[in-house]
Structures are given as structure tokens and as C-alpha cells.
Amino acid sequence: MARVVVDVMPKPEILDPQGQAVARALPRLGFTGVSDVRQGKHFELEVDDSVDDATLDKIAEGFLSNPVVEDFVVRRVQS
């Protein structure tokens, strides 16, 4: 078994209202020094060793993310 992490983020040129809401709120809470925030999704998958990287990519691209507006990164974190 392996733990696989997939991070899905809005593409850089795409509006990210969620990240902006956080970024705008931080100074009001007294936290300065954060110039930009982007918010995406974080998936943790428990994966059989038989599942290869190509399959993981397919899962991430075709299902966990929406390629029209999002990018993704796949990482195996342990096995």
C-alpha cells in the first residue's frame, strides 16, 4: 500500500475567489506579510502497489481535477 497525495489548484490565470477571500481577510485579523493566497484541494489516497503512475495521473487529471480550470500535482509520500 502507498499513500498518494494529489493537490489540485486553480490555474494561475483563473480567478480564485476562495484564495482572494482568505488573502483579504488576513490583514483584518492582524496578520500582515502574506501577499497572495491560492486555495485548492488536497486528496490523500490509499493505493495498492499495483497502481502505476500513469494510472494515478489519469485519476488526477480525468477525475480529481477539472483540466479546463485546474492543474494538479501527484506525489507518492510513503510505501
Place this chain on the structure above:
Amino acid sequence: MARVVVDVMPKPEILDPQGQAVARALPRLGFTGVSDVRQGKHFELEVDDSVDDATLDKIAEGFLSNPVVEDFVVRRVQS
């Protein structure tokens, strides 16, 4: 400037219907071998070098996550 990543996940004992929905859908799409999925949030912050780890923890714990139901991890990824 540093890029800081904060991952926020539902606590293990908290039901995660979003992750479950993903886990249930995968076999239907022909992907086998994924035994569990949990879904959380992924934040990427652009942070001034002046912001120390204690402050980042405060932002993550007091604001980006809800300690009643979520855990978080903070990572600096570059500087």
C-alpha cells in the same frame, strides 16, 4: 518571499462524504486498487520572510482550519 503550503484535512474520526464519494466513484470509472480517499484543502501562501513559523501556525490553526473537525500541516516549500 517564501512559498508556504498549508494542507487542511478532516480529522480521521470525522466522516468525509466528499472523499467517500470519490472513493466510490473510482471503481465505476474502471480504476481499481484505491482503497480510501480523503479530501481536504490545500493553500499556497506567498509570505514575507519576516513572517515566522509561530505566526504561520496561528494562521493555519486559528483561521485556515477549524480545530474542532480539522487537522493541518504547514510546510515552507522554497525561499
Place this chain on the structure above:
Amino acid sequence: MTDTVDNAKNTPDQEQPYRELGLKDDEYARVREILGRRPTDAELAMYSVMWSEHCSYKSSKVHWRHWSANTTPEMKAKMLAGIGENAGVVDIGDGWAVTFKLESHNHPSYVEPYQGAATGVGGIVRDIMAMGARPLAVMDPLRFGAPDHPDTKRVLPGIVAGVGGYGNSLGLPNIGGEVVFDASYQGNPLVNALCVGAMRAEDLHLAHASGTGNKVILFGARTGLDGIGGVSVLASATFSGDEGGTESTLDPASGSSARKKLPAVQVGDPFTEKVLIECCLELFREGIVVGIQDLGGAGLSCATSELASAGDGGMRVELDKVPLRATGMTPAEVLSSESQERMCAVVKPSDVDAFMRVCAKWDVIATEIGEVTDGDHLVITWHGETVVDVPPRTVAHEGPMYERPIARPDYQDALVANGPEALPRPSTPDELRALVLRMAASPNLASRKWVTEQYDRYVRGGTVLAQPSDSGMIRVDEQTGRGVALATDCNARFVKLDPYTGTQLALAEAYRNVAVSGAEPLAVTNCLNFGSPEDPGVMWQFEQAVRGLAEGCKELGIPVTGGNVSFYNQTGTTAIHPTPVVGVLGVIDDVRRRIPTGIGAEAGETLLLLGDTHDEFGGSEWAHEVHGHLGGTPPRVDLAREKLLGQVLVAGSRDGMVTAAHDLSDGGLAQTLVETVLIGQTGARVFLDPDQDAFVQLFSESAGRVLVAVPRSEELRFTEMCKVRGLPVRRTGVVDPESNALEIQDIGVIPLTELREAWEGTLPKLFG
């Protein structure tokens, strides 16, 4: 390097990618002729986007003569603003003006269902705000491919979530819409959105930029790269479903290939739009807005050229002042960006401070970007250099206009000749009972609850009727109870068989849906969804539809106040069924007199069927669902009868004679009965006419019919009223709460639980 006007003068022969931007050779030549030189990159971006099908209506405009030819002075008198404004406005009495409009967001919703639908709602809401009105409610007529097709499973949940996600966050109740399945929409779903708003009649703000020296203020979201070229996708002749996601602008200015991969989708931020609404309303209340315009398709290109040409004609804009979200944007990109949640206002210099204060209160970014000048040119500068210098009318209004070839399609005769007469019909009671259940569970007739439960229908506290009622009804005036009712309809199969009659049937159904609620129909909007205008067969359908609608409205005496055209709805060379969605708005002087759709628990009330039933199955739901058949002619339409029905229902509501009313449409009497008992949660006993075929009585889709419930004490008075007015009426059943069943005499008893399971089970099974 920025392409300036001086540069354009000095390099007259520089090649320009006008074809990639969608301009034809003669259109480009016309731009050069207007300017007396080649356009700059920024000007080319403006002209190409504003002269696109979507913005210029170049293929449809010549047919608008049907509207004017069919609008009598009497009809005009009710309109405070009509075709040509952001949205039509009608006077509903008590000093109230109501504005409403339908718009399409079809192609973007195919590419990215959630965001496409969400920004569709956002766009139509800003249209209503640009009239100076408070948005009150939204509706969402939707059409999808076959219910069990995998692509429908991809787009439907996203579109529904997008309509809800945006509308719910704005605090606008969703009061109705449509969900229709037909394979002709595979690869090309239709997402139409309607918004209705109200204002005091004296507060009507039209978009214009008059008054030399007045300031132009852009407010709302920052401008980014998202949605650049969105307009070309919206109406692109080359739209291809398969690669829609990567379609993007070919930006003349940047020349960088990196930009070419930008997705042509816009991402909505409903929170920003919500504060923008509140901010605008406060600005209107303060009386500090001279003119206002929303930024929709074509972004600043559209807003600046339209504002300027609607005013005195002169405007100067410093484009580099526009707050940006992306780095390195070119003037052409800033002008064509379709970033959402932005508005543009013209404000007197003395009011600018007050304007900025209101924006600051709502945390809305506002920036003075230019001013009205006394010239007749729109001049746009970029860091001091002039990049646009054009007569604004030539951008906004004097685009090309085409008289496209029209030809009745070759297949039409065969389609009409292939009538439903030969289709096998059920005859035994068991077959008929089974058919009632099968039709109730069919995807097109089944309960829409799975969809509509995702929409907030309560917010603002003015919703008097919403789904699953025939029409949505909103209270406009809390003191007097004055309100409006709205319905949208279109049976595209009828339109396919006969576009003229089919469109009139859509009008008739929407009219009837409003009338059964007790409201008096007042005005019409439309969204004309068709295939390619370059196909003479499609243009024939289009012309027939416009003429049918215009002439129908004249007969009913209610004006068309506005609408929207969406062409190029096709997959490959196959066009969708022509789908002219018609929206009718009615007024009711006291919403407490509304007539509900479901029957109440009052035992012994009488069910009366108004109108005539003929053997009419061409294009019917039965032929479609049971036989997969489409052919013959649609039901006859009799608008005088519809009008009479409307009068009877309004009178019935005024005199409190009617306790429930539900029209007959898709699925015929059987479906109306199913919905009447299930919505009312009350059983009924029904007796059919022994002299007419039971199948025809139950499933024919003859127009001009309504089922009403009247208290027994009113039965005679109501029946007499119908007879006096020449409206056929037949006693057809009684309300029977004890039974908890729908009993159709000589056919069978269907317990409400069994009926409900059939009706409500389908959509969750398909999409749940």
C-alpha cells in the same frame, strides 16, 4: 510594443489576423474604410468581438422587423423600455416598473458546466441591474441530451450545481425553469437564464453617457485573463464540442503562444456579485448614477462603446487605470477580457466622492477610468499613447447585417408526412393504467425535485409560487400585495415539426402557465436557440419562429420586450431542435389571490376540464417516450381560445371561485392529473367522457386546456361563466382526500404512494 494609432497610420500594410478573430474579408475591409486606416490591435479586438454573431445579431437583426410590424400602439404603451435596451421594462401599476430578460450561456456550459451555468446567471443578473432595478428572482430553462447518455451525466449535475451555487449565493430565489431531455441536445446542452427585477418607474436608469465632463467609473472585480475570447466561443462558427476546452483567443497584440492556450472560460465569484448588487442599489438610492452598463460578453469593448454611443458620442478612457489581476496584459486583452462581476457607471464630477464612499462601504473596488467628452469619438489611451480612436456607434451598433439565405429543409415534407397515426396505442384498462405510471416516470415528465431542491426558493421572503407550480410568482409591493408571475416554455419537437405553429404553442403554454396562477399576462421575452444561421434550413426555422412569435403576441396583445439569440447550437452539421424559449410575465394586483397548482384537501370539490380535446399526437411526449417517434404536425393553436381561458382564470381568481388550476401540456390530461394530486397531496376520482376514446382523452396534447378545482358552492356560477363566454367546460372529477389515490373510472386506482414513487424516483436514479 503597443500598437498605437500612430503606428497603425505608419504601417498601413501590416498583416492582421482578423480571420482568426472571426472577421470576414469584407468586414475587415469595412473597418478599414470606417477608420480610413488599418485598425490597431486593440481596435481590431473591439470590432471583431462586437461584430461577432453574439454581440451584433448580424444574422438575426433583419428579422426584427416582425416585432415592430406586430407591435400596436396599445402594446407599446405598456412598455417603458423595449428591444435594444439591456432588458425590457413594463409598467405593472402602483408606480412599479418590472424588467425581465432571458439569456443563453450554452457553449460555455458545455465546456465547463459549473462555471458556465454560474456565470450565465451572473450575467443576466447584471443586465437587470443595468436597468436600475433590484433583481428579484431567477429562472433556468435547461435542455440536455438523452438522460442516460454519459455526457448528460457529466453536464447536468454541474450545470444544476452552477445555477444553484451562483443564484443561491446572490440571495435570489429561483422560482422556476425547465428540464428537458432530447438526444438533439447531446453535445450542445442549452442553459438559458432569466432574471426579473423591479424598480419605481421614475428610477429607470438607461445606459447612456451624456454630459461632457462626467466621469466613467469601473467598479467591481479586477480584470484578468479569464474568459478572453469567450465571446468568440459563444458564437464561434467553428465551435467544436470535442476540443471546446482548449479553444481560446488568438490575441493580435501579444503574439505570444503562451496566451493561446488560455481556457475561454470565466470563473464566477458570486460573493463579489452579491456585494456589487447591494452597492449598485445604494448608488441608485443616492441618485448619483447618470448612466450604467454591465460588463458581459465583450467586456470593456462593449461597455465603453455602448455607453458612449448611447450618450453624446464622445468618451476618453485611460485603459491603463483598469485594475488588473494578471501581469503583462495588453490593451487588446484588457478590452476583451470577460472577467465577471464588473459594472461601469457614468457619474457627475461632483458625485464622484460620494460614489467612491458607497463603493468603499461595500468593499467594492472602484476606479475612475475616463470621462465623457464633447467629441464624437471614443478615444482609449494606454500609458499616454492612443490605442483606440473610433466612432463608437460603428463598434456598437453599425456592425454588419446579413440577409441569410432561407430555404424550407428538404426533409420537412417527409417529417410532416410521417404522422403518429400508425403508432400502436394502448386500449385495455390495464395498459392505460400502466401508461399513466410509465409517463409519470418518464425523464421529461418526472418530478424536477432533485434539481429544484438545489435552489433556494425562499430567500427575500417574496416568493408566493415556485416550482413545482405552473409559474413562479413574486410579491413586488409588500404593502399592496402587487406581484408578478413568470413562466418559460418551449416544446422544441413541436417547433421542429412546424416552427411557426410550434413557437406559437410555446407562447400559448407560457401564457397559460401564467394565467392559471391568476395573473394577467402582460409581456414577453425570448431566447431563440438555433443551429447555424449559415444553414438555410435553420434560417427558415428561425424566420418562421420569429414571425410566429411576433404575430402570436399581436393576437394576444402582449408585446415582446426583449430577448436573446443563440446560434451555432449544433454538433458537427447536426443542429439542435429549434428551441425558441418563450418567457411570459403577468401581473396580479394582490398575490393573496394566487391560484395554486395542487388541489387542496377540501373534500367534494369539483374538477372541471376547460377546453377541447382532439386526437393530436404529433410531437407528443407519448410518441417520443414510447415510440421514439417524431413526425406529423403539432397540435393546433388557437390564441383566441388561450386569451379566453386567461380571462376566465383571472376572473375566477378575482371572485375566489377557483381553488386550484393546472394547465394541460406535455403528457396531456393524465400528467396534469398526476401532478395535481401529488402536488396537492390529495386524492381524486376522475370520470372520462364515455363518448371519446380514453387514450386520446388521457394523453393527447391539444392546446388551450386547463384543469380547475372549484368548491361545489361555486360550481354552477363558474360553469355558467364559462358557458356565457363560449368556453367548453366538462365536469371531470371530484377531490377525494379519503382515497389517497388517483382513481380513473373504468381504468383503475393508483395509490398516491405508488404514483409518487414513479414520479419522484426517476431523476435521483439517473443523477443522484
Place this chain on the structure above:
Amino acid sequence: MRVGAVTFPGTLDDSDTLRAIAASGAEAVPLWHGDADLKQVDAVVLPGGFSYGDYLRAGAIARFAPVMGEVVDAARKGLPVLGICNGFQVLCEAGLLPGALLRNSELHFVCRDQWLKVENNTTPWTSRYDAGAEIIIPLKNQDGRFTASQSTVDELEGEGRVVFRYVGGNPNGSVNHIAGISDATGRIVGLMPHPEHAIDALTGPSDDGLGMFLSLLDQVVSA
């Protein structure tokens, strides 16, 4: 008596809440998120909506608004506070009520007429209801699944602090079908369904929601 309703950016049901307060006979006082001023009200309602778009978490940003500092202080001193939907979420985020509200188990927004059982009619917001009364009012939200640790749930149940419970099906997967709870004093109540949308059968499923606003009147008269 004066009852306030707070408008945050993105609040949607503020005007409905003010209407409901007025319908109960109290004076409805609009309160603004940016003003640290409760305008001498005798009770506060935090209405529903999507404050700040709910983009981070429902209620997560609103709880830091200047007005919330005042609400928290006054609530600790006994001011009755009612949080409806987003307002309930804000109260949980602010720590005035325990637990959290997570994405509905069906994962989408749900708007329906919902039956509730009034489990506790001794709070300032529920005294007009009979104990165990069943009422029908609209439910509409995306994040309505009440969640808390087992010990918290036990405490809520044991102390009679479950004020409303869903009946006729659990619409969002809330633990123990919990629709609304109170703090230990009973003066701070949060619930997901919307009483302000049920004050008149013309525009809501019933007028059952009015009871919550009327209850408050008794409270002050007897206090």
C-alpha cells in the same frame, strides 16, 4: 423591545429576519458587520446567507468582524442570541456554540420544507412552542451537517441542549438528527432551518417560524 439583525458582506436573509422581527411586534434594528455597536438591542439574530462567500469555511471569516466582538461580549453577559443557518455556523466558529457544520452528506445544496421537533421549549427563543411540538419551516443550505465529538454530543443531549431535531428523515447527515442547539445557559441558540421564512403561509410553508421571534417577547416581559 429592540432586536437586531446583523448584515455581513454576503448575508442574504437579513431583510427577511428584520421582517420577521417586526412581524413579532418588536422593533427591528439593522446592525452592520463593520460597526462595533449593538445599538442597545435586547437580543441579536445572526441571519443566514453566505458571509464572505463561505469560501474558506461557512462562517469562518464573519466571526472576526468588528460587530462579533460585541456580540461575543454581550452574549457572555446574557444577551439572547439566535444564529440561523450561516449565523449558526458563525456562532460555532466563534466558539459560542460547540461543534461544527460540515458539507451535507449528499454533497449538494438542499432546499426543502422540513419538519422539526421542538425538544426544548425553555429557551428565550422557544418558549412559545409546546414541548415536543412539531413545526415545518424551510431548510436551505450546503453545509448543514452538525458534527461534534461524542462527549460534546453526550453533553448536549444530557443537558437538554438539543433544541431542535429533524423529524421525517435526516436531510444532511447531522449527528443524532440535530437541527439546533443551545449554549449551557440556553440563551444562545443556533439552528440550520430558517424560521424567518415561515412567518406567513403565503410566502412560506407555514407561519410556524414566528414562534421563535414571539418567544423573545415573553422572555423580556418576564425578566
